[in-house]
Amino acid sequence: MFQSTLATSTRMLATTAIVGAALFGAAGTALAAPPDAFVQAQIDQQLRTYPGGVQTGADEVSYKGGSVIVTFPSATNAANPCTAGWYCFYQHKDFTGRKLSFRDCGGNQSLTDYGFGNQTSSWDNTTKHTVEVYDRDVSPFATLWREAPRSSSSQVSATTNEKADFFHTYCGS
Secondary structure, three states: OHHHHHHHHHHHHHHHHHHHHHHHOOOOOOOOOOOOHHHHHHHHHHHHHOOOOEEEEOOEEEEHHHOEEEEOOOOOOOOOOOOOOOEEEEEEOOOEEEEEEEOOOOEEEEHHHHOOOOOOOEEEEOOOOEEEEEEOOOOOOEEEEEEOOOEEEOOOOOOOOOOOOEEEEEOOO
């Protein structure tokens, strides 16, 4: 009986070691994670609903030749800062959730073109441009907030939360 239990325990230990080596590699570091099925499903839905984009990474879709990027949160990019030289809109407070990033300047742009209408709760402007954000669901449309160059808000006010539809960028020098 003792030998049978010992043999079973030895086999379980060996199996655990093999599984551990497969998951963490010989050096003990995690191997690259497989694609996140939930994120991929969101990307597929984004491309069906808002055509014209191209999947350019495991967690992003690019539009307009890469000047507009929608990034989806995943286990590898939970903290997703706005890249220098871009201005970003976030789905949730504290710069979390989906992120919509722009790097071009001048004119009006619609957040609804990318599935982001009435969904912004925080923003980060790392550019030298001023961005003015509007709600066009009211008549006349209303200015919600103005993003000064190199500024951010981890949570927009309760009266402007999830109301942004479009914005205008004033190019800085």
